[in-house]
Amino acid sequence: MNREEALDSVKANVENENLVKHMLATEAIMRSLARRFGEDEEEWGLTGLLHDIDVELTEGDMGSHSKLGADLAREMGTSEAMANAILRHNETHGIPRETQLDKALFCADPLTGLIIAAALVRPDKKLAGVEAKSVRKRFKERSFAAGASREQISSCSEIGLELDEFIELGLEAMKGIAADLGL
Numbered sequence: 011m012n013r014e015e016a017l018d019s020v021k022a023n024v025e026n027e028n029l030v031k032h033m034l035a036t037e038a039i040m041r042s043l044a045r046r047f048g049e050d051e052e053e054w055g056l057t058g059l060l061h062d063i064d065v066e067l068t069e070g071d072m073g074s075h076s077k078l079g080a081d082l083a084r085e086m087g088t089s090e091a092m093a094n095a096i097l098r099h100n101e102t103h104g105i106p107r108e109t110q111l112d113k114a115l116f117c118a119d120p121l122t123g124l125i126i127a128a129a130l131v132r133p134d135k136k137l138a139g140v141e142a143k144s145v146r147k148r149f150k151e152r153s154f155a156a157g158a159s160r161e162q163i164s165s166c167s168e169i170g171l172e173l174d175e176f177i178e179l180g181l182e183a184m185k186g187i188a189a190d191l192g193l
């Protein structure tokens with residue numbers, strides 16, 4: 011499976027454009043994390059791109075979300091490691107995250123929402139002017155983008171990243187695909 015096929019599958023299964031953008035943003039952060047740690051960029055990127063592919067199919071049923079996604083990914087030909095990371099990014103299943111890939115996906119997922127929200131409160135609604143220090147400040151405001159779990163973002167420490175570095179990396183990664191994100 012190549013990236014184009016993965017993106018086509020995402021678009022075939024997810025109608026909501028914002029959800030597709032969330033998966034693109036997660037992909038960008040995962041690619042950047044892979045480069046940072048000398049891991050397989052394609053494997054990590056596609057895991058990010060596919061991670062919520064079942065989000066509309068499971069219709070908010072958290073007990074099936076990511077189980078179906080992992081099955082779909084496997085059917086599409088992803089590695090077992092990728093399917094496992096997708097399965098484990100949903101804490102509801104209570105399956106411990108083991109690999110760096112599992113842990114990277116888990117912390118990257120909510121960071122996208124925090125950064126998108128930080129762009130949307132700007133008058134120009136663009137990512138270009140967002141600075142890492144303002145995202146850091148927003149991080150501390152618990153009511154800001156409250157759905158972006160601070161605890162989950164902070165689990166970047168489990169892959170060996172300080173929060174500041176993680177925010178910076180995530181922000182730069184998302185700025186790199188700002189046009190795709192419409193931001």
Ligand SMILES: [Fe+2]
Nearest residue numbers: 032061062119
């Ligand atoms: Fe997600």
